[in-house]
Amino acid sequence: MTERWSRRGVLGSAGSLALLGSVGTRAAEAPLGDEIVRLWPGRPPGARAALPHAKIVDNAAPGARPDRLLSGIAEPRLVVFRPARPNGAAMLVIPGGGYVVQGYDNEGTRQAAWLNARGITAFILVYRLPSEGWANAANVPLQDAQRAVRLIRAGAARYGIAADRVGVMGFSAGGHLAGSLATRFAEPAYQGVDAADRLSARPDLAALIYPVITMSPPLTHQGSHDALIGADASPELCLRYSVDQRVTAETPPCFLLHTRDDTIVPVENSLLMYQAMLAAKRPVAMHLFESGGHGFGVNLPPSRPVSVWPGLLAAFAAEQGMIGG
Numbered sequence: 001m002t003e004r005w006s007r008r009g010v011l012g013s014a015g016s017l018a019l020l021g022s023v024g025t026r027a028a029e030a031p032l033g034d035e036i037v038r039l040w041p042g043r044p045p046g047a048r049a050a051l052p053h054a055k056i057v058d059n060a061a062p063g064a065r066p067d068r069l070l071s072g073i074a075e076p077r078l079v080v081f082r083p084a085r086p087n088g089a090a091m092l093v094i095p096g097g098g099y100v101v102q103g104y105d106n107e108g109t110r111q112a113a114w115l116n117a118r119g120i121t122a123f124i125l126v127y128r129l130p131s132e133g134w135a136n137a138a139n140v141p142l143q144d145a146q147r148a149v150r151l152i153r154a155g156a157a158r159y160g161i162a163a164d165r166v167g168v169m170g171f172s173a174g175g176h177l178a179g180s181l182a183t184r185f186a187e188p189a190y191q192g193v194d195a196a197d198r199l200s201a202r203p204d205l206a207a208l209i210y211p212v213i214t215m216s217p218p219l220t221h222q223g224s225h226d227a228l229i230g231a232d233a234s235p236e237l238c239l240r241y242s243v244d245q246r247v248t249a250e251t252p253p254c255f256l257l258h259t260r261d262d263t264i265v266p267v268e269n270s271l272l273m274y275q276a277m278l279a280a281k282r283p284v285a286m287h288l289f290e291s292g293g294h295g296f297g298v299n300l301p302p303s304r305p306v307s308v309w310p311g312l313l314a315a316f317a318a319e320q321g322m323i324g325g
Contacts, residue, residue: 035082045136053072054071066105067105071129076125076144078092080122082121082159087324090120090156096174098172099176100227104124110297110299121160121161127144130227138229145178146189146201147190147197149203150199154199166204167205169209170209186201208270208273210259210264210296212224215241216235216242225238243276251277251280255285256284257286257287261291289305292304
């Protein structure tokens with residue numbers, strides 16, 4: 001049985017944020033969420049004797065909104081943000097960070113806010129990082145992502161969502177994880193632990209935002225590549241963990257967003273995924289913009305063309321039956 005904490009128990013204290021990691025007073029003032037759901041009933045798969053030590057680093061300027069980076073994830077969790085007027089859709093939100101940290105606010109809580117404003121229940125995934133001492137390290141993030149979708153579906157009635165309207169949205173390396181989930185949902189990444197694991201881990205839609213897609217040089221993001229599969233990974237292993245190589249007729253509809261001037265993750269990553277979706281005859285939308293760089297989240301001013309992307313995603317989700325038009 002999953003362990004849960006209510007909103008009353010998790011908001012407004014440094015002790016509540018200690019559920020995610022050590023943190024200073026100012027960051028502790030930021031809302032954590034409506035509920036926290038532990039993914040695993042005991043120690044996560046592949047846990048060794050010593051677990052990583054949780055840590056939060058807040059990179060925000062004085063007086064600004066928190067900009068927290070999480071690492072040392074010993075107990076992966078879902079952080080639930082409920083909309084005032086739910087429409088039945090749910091989105092698993094996966095922050096990026098090169099598989100070495102997770103951008104909890106820029107690619108987590110701020111995404112949850114706009115999803116909630118559109119009636120979508122948001123679940124931020126705080127997932128384990130492969131370099132932090134786990135067995136079968138390259139599959140540890142996928143284990144957490146698969147388990148997360150199954151728990152969301154298992155709790156559909158309690159969350160007020162439809163079990164067949166569960167999407168995933170990932171950013172950068174989180175986009176790689178979201179893409180891996182969308183293409184490897186049926187892969188037995190871990191041994192089932194309860195009834196929830198009999199449910200499908202297939203998301204009904206995948207939104208990949210400036211995603212890492214390929215693990216093959218020269219187009220891969222080298223930091224994500226090294227953290228996930230190792231700096232000396234063979235060409236065969238690179239292909240195995242390249243999302244575009246795993247697309248099939250069962251891959252869910254996919255929304256892709258990238259900018260030409262992204263100097264961290266080359267725009268060709270999204271092009272590779274688009275081409276793979278076309279070849280498999282799967283629904284796909286791709287939006288490429290001239291500027292925006294990398295890691296922009298939803299914090300661009302309206303004068304920047306790429307700032308319209310949440311509306312484009314909402315329109316695509318409506319077209320695919322995820323949300324109302």
